[in-house]
Amino acid sequence: MAEKLTGAEIVVRCIAEENVDFVFGYPGGAVLNIYDEIFKQDKFKHVLVRHEQAAVHAADAYSRSSTKIGVALVTSGPGLTNAVTGIATAYMDSIPMVIISGQVPTHAIGQDAFQECDTVGITRPCVKHNFLVKDVKDLAVTMKKAFYIATTGRPGPVLVDIPKDVTQHTCAFEYPKSITMRSYNPTIKGHSGQIKKAVELLLNAKRPMIYSGGGVVLNDAAPQLTKLVRMLGAPCTNTLMGLGGFPASDPQFVGMLGMHGTYEANMAMQECDVLFAVGARFDDRVIGNPGHFFREGRKIIHIDIDPSSISKRVKVDVPIVGYVKDVLEEMIGMIEQGEKRPDVASLKAWWTTVKDWQSKKCLAFKPAAADGKIKPQAVVQALWNATGGDAIITSDVGQHQMWAAQYYPFDKPRKWINSGGLGTMGVGIPYAMGAQLANPDATVACITGEGSVQMCIQELSTCKQYHIPMKIINLNNRSLGMVRQWQEFFYGNRYAESYMDALPDFVKLAEAYGHVGMKIEKAGDVEAALREAIKLKDRLVFMDFITDETENVFPMIPGGKGLSEMILAEEL
Amino acid sequence: MRHILSVLLENEAGALSRVVGLFSARGYNIDSLSVATTEDTTMSRMTIVTHGSDDVIEQITKQLNKLIEVVKVVDLTDGNHIERELMLVKVRAAGKDRDEMKRMADIFRGRILDVTDKSYTIELTGDSHKLDAFIAAIEPGVILETVRTGASGIGRGERILKI
Ligand SMILES: Cc1cc2nc3c(=O)[nH]c(=O)nc-3n(C[C@H](O)[C@H](O)[C@H](O)COP(=O)(O)OP(=O)(O)OC[C@H]3O[C@@H](n4cnc5c(N)ncnc54)[C@H](O)[C@@H]3O)c2cc1C
Ligand SMILES: Cc1ncc(C[n+]2csc(CCOP(=O)(O)OP(=O)(O)O)c2C)c(N)n1
Ligand SMILES: [Mg+2]
Numbered sequence: 001m002a003e004k005l006t007g008a009e010i011v012v013r014c015i016a017e018e019n020v021d022f023v024f025g026y027p028g029g030a031v032l033n034i035y036d037e038i039f040k041q042d043k044f045k046h047v048l049v050r051h052e053q054a055a056v057h058a059a060d061a062y063s064r065s066s067t068k069i070g071v072a073l074v075t076s077g078p079g080l081t082n083a084v085t086g087i088a089t090a091y092m093d094s095i096p097m098v099i100i101s102g103q104v105p106t107h108a109i110g111q112d113a114f115q116e117c118d119t120v121g122i123t124r125p126c127v128k129h130n131f132l133v134k135d136v137k138d139l140a141v142t143m144k145k146a147f148y149i150a151t152t153g154r155p156g157p158v159l160v161d162i163p164k165d166v167t168q169h170t171c172a173f174e175y176p177k178s179i180t181m182r183s184y185n186p187t188i189k190g191h192s193g194q195i196k197k198a199v200e201l202l203l204n205a206k207r208p209m210i211y212s213g214g215g216v217v218l219n220d221a222a223p224q225l226t227k228l229v230r231m232l233g234a235p236c237t238n239t240l241m242g243l244g245g246f247p248a249s250d251p252q253f254v255g256m257l258g259m260h261g262t263y264e265a266n267m268a269m270q271e272c273d274v275l276f277a278v279g280a281r282f283d284d285r286v287i288g289n290p291g292h293f294f295r296e297g298r299k300i301i302h303i304d305i306d307p308s309s310i311s312k313r314v315k316v317d318v319p320i321v322g323y324v325k326d327v328l329e330e331m332i333g334m335i336e337q338g339e340k341r342p343d344v345a346s347l348k349a350w351w352t353t354v355k356d357w358q359s360k361k362c363l364a365f366k367p368a369a370a371d372g373k374i375k376p377q378a379v380v381q382a383l384w385n386a387t388g389g390d391a392i393i394t395s396d397v398g399q400h401q402m403w404a405a406q407y408y409p410f411d412k413p414r415k416w417i418n419s420g421g422l423g424t425m426g427v428g429i430p431y432a433m434g435a436q437l438a439n440p441d442a443t444v445a446c447i448t449g450e451g452s453v454q455m456c457i458q459e460l461s462t463c464k465q466y467h468i469p470m471k472i473i474n475l476n477n478r479s480l481g482m483v484r485q486w487q488e489f490f491y492g493n494r495y496a497e498s499y500m501d502a503l504p505d506f507v508k509l510a511e512a513y514g515h516v517g518m519k520i521e522k523a524g525d526v527e528a529a530l531r532e533a534i535k536l537k538d539r540l541v542f543m544d545f546i547t548d549e550t551e552n553v554f555p556m557i558p559g560g561k562g563l564s565e566m567i568l569a570e571e572l
Numbered sequence: 573m574r575h576i577l578s579v580l581l582e583n584e585a586g587a588l589s590r591v592v593g594l595f596s597a598r599g600y601n602i603d604s605l606s607v608a609t610t611e612d613t614t615m616s617r618m619t620i621v622t623h624g625s626d627d628v629i630e631q632i633t634k635q636l637n638k639l640i641e642v643v644k645v646v647d648l649t650d651g652n653h654i655e656r657e658l659m660l661v662k663v664r665a666a667g668k669d670r671d672e673m674k675r676m677a678d679i680f681r682g683r684i685l686d687v688t689d690k691s692y693t694i695e696l697t698g699d700s701h702k703l704d705a706f707i708a709a710i711e712p713g714v715i716l717e718t719v720r721t722g723a724s725g726i727g728r729g730e731r732i733l734k735i
Contacts, residue, residue: 132585132586
């Protein structure tokens with residue numbers, strides 16, 4: 001006979017069964033029974049955040065920066081609504097995670113009860129799936145399904161809403177070892193015929209180009225991708241979400257592509273004859289206007305686990321639905337077993353063209369402004385030097401995010417943690433919390449702006465409580481820089497509400513939370529300050545870099561334009 | 573182009589709202605939707621009539637398949653199929669209209685379900701075009717009320733949608 005447990009005990013046991021180390025959460029009435037059980041156990045640790053949004057972001061980063069899964073726990077009503085931004089952020093970037101929310105007792109549902117909200121309804125459009133558990137007998141199976149759905153197929157957040165009375169009721173507990181669902185069977189093995197076609201196209205290409213994205217990182221397929229790219233000898237670009245999926249220091253890497261991608265990556269996307277998209281979704285920030293992106297005769301191969309990602313914005317010639325890791329492995333095997341090799345002469349000519357584009361040096365910038373003001377790009381480069389390029393970098397959203405992506409080259413996956421799809425300001429600090437807890441020995445730095453950092457600044461208190469020694473690199477340009485840049489380019493220099501007035505003294509603020517604060521105002525002091533901060537291994541250091549507020553992100557593709565219509569720094 | 577999609581899905585609370593939410597969130601059209609449980613009561617079958625370009629219909633099908641509770645999706649308009657919709661129409665049936673309405677109901681093989689000295693309630697089944705044609709054929713002024721179920725569809729012959 002299986003033992004009888006309360007719903008609350010069951011929740012805690014299920015979390016433990018899934019080998020979860022940390023639950024990020026915030027208590028409230030509807031989840032008090034669950035918290036009482038958390039108090040009594042020692043299988044996992046609970047991290048008390050200061051705002052539910054941060055709980056979800058931290059759990060999300062825990063997933064992004066490791067191969068484990070993040071779990072967040074929030075109470076009903078306001079607890080859940082505070083969590084929604086975090087859930088939508090994870091959803092847009094296909095991050096596996098489980099969110100558990102408390103709900104009013106089943107008999108009170110629909111009565112406008114205290115702290116009631118329609119959680120399943122509110123979150124439906126921003127979760128992979130959600131459940132309302134009305135009977136304690138369904139609880140264990142539902143928890144198992146939640147973890148299963150979150151981590152298989154195209155990953156994503158799954159929410160389980162649990163009414164308070166369900167956490168009190170008892171039933172026999174048995175955690176299912178595995179689960180099958182007749183309505184959920186993602187196609188995971190790519191079609192061999194299609195894979196063969198893809199290999200033939202690539203081996204016969206004169207100007208092949210490889211464009212890889214978040215799918216490679218999510219599927220831990222970087223080794224396979226790297227091997228195949230080297231076999232093919234083609235240039236390779238990564239999306240913002242795919243950075244680290246192919247080593248940035250490899251000579252075949254041509255940088256990030258897209259709105260703020262490199263000249264060479266964007267030109268190669270346009271001019272190639274065979275484009276190989278690997279776990280990337282032809283996002284509008286990547287290819288711009290699909291009409292401009294279209295090229296007669298260019299063949300497109302696309303691997304994705306989600307059929308709806310394929311031919312959504314761009315027509316594809318060879319679609320392959322499956323896990324990228326397995327498909328890439330099959331491709332490598334086919335090439336190894338076959339006779340055919342890439343056409344060296346054509347590749348040589350193609351690389352001559354690519355190198356010509358590279359010689360534009362589109363990321364070049366003046367290291368210090370004439371007045372000695374700090375250039376934000378230089379701070380990021382100095383951080384790379386000071387950390388040996390091996391830190392985990394989180395970022396917020398804005399210009400600083402793009403500079404982090406452009407000037408901190410990543411050689412490994414899961415080192416770059418940012419919000420790409422939703423572009424959520426405020427993720428930086430909670431992302432660094434989740435990443436640091438998942439990787440206790442790593443150096444974790446959060447590259448942020450004075451706008452974004454204030455959106456979850458309360459988490460400095462959480463960092464103090466749990467001794468999270470992140471380094472916060474605040475690229476303080478006294479403006480909502482990314483907004484200011486658009487206003488400069490497209491709104492006739494009318495800077496509507498993009499100037500950040502009345503900024504706090506960040507050094508004092510950091511100190512008030514019990515951390516170390518530093519303010520750096522001279523270009524010459526940047527690298528030394530960073531080295532000093534990194535030496536403070538067990539302290540959180542908030543570094544406020546006063547940067548040149550006129551600096552803009554280049555290259556840039558204006559909205560609605562095509563990939564070859566970039567604005568470069570020197571053109572202004 | 574008009575398409576009729578048949579969707580087999582788990583008969584679970586909230587499954588319907590996921591389908592409807594998907595259409596509104598992604599800006600797809602629903603011309604009609606009908607749903608009820610099947611002979612296996614754990615499963616529901618839904619018929620959605622929609623329209624859009626081939627690309628849009630392809631995305632709708634893929635997005636429906638992505639819903640965790642959806643078991644199968646078939647575009648009935650891809651092959652031979654039967655489509656039926658039920659309509660109840662209450663019409664004014666007094667004076668000279670009374671005989672005329674009876675005649676129209678007969679022509680369209682409708683049945684008069686309810687009679688008062690001033691009105692008839694007519695039941696009509698057929699594909700949606702036939703029901704449209706009936707509405708067009710009678711004088712708009714005599715229509716008191718109409719209610720339609722939306723189309724249900726099924727493949728012909730060996731085309732079977734089952735798990
Ligand atoms: C201010 C700002 C500026 C930006 N500028 C740029 C820019 O210049 N360049 C840029 O690239 N992005 C930019 N972005 C990010 C952009 O909005 C998108 O988030 C990003 O481009 C999407 O990356 P992706 O195509 O790799 O897809 P992701 O969102 O990472 O999606 C991954 C894809 O892989 C698939 N997948 C997942 N798992 C697997 C698996 N196991 N096997 C196969 N397939 C799988 C998924 O189904 C999905 O289609 C910017 C964002 C912001 C906020
Ligand atoms: C929650 C949220 N609100 C608004 C925006 C729109 N937005 C994008 S970038 C940006 C400015 C960010 O300013 P800051 O953090 O100082 O970064 P900077 O661009 O100056 O480096 C804004 C307001 C957003 N992405 N997220
Ligand atoms: Mg700023």
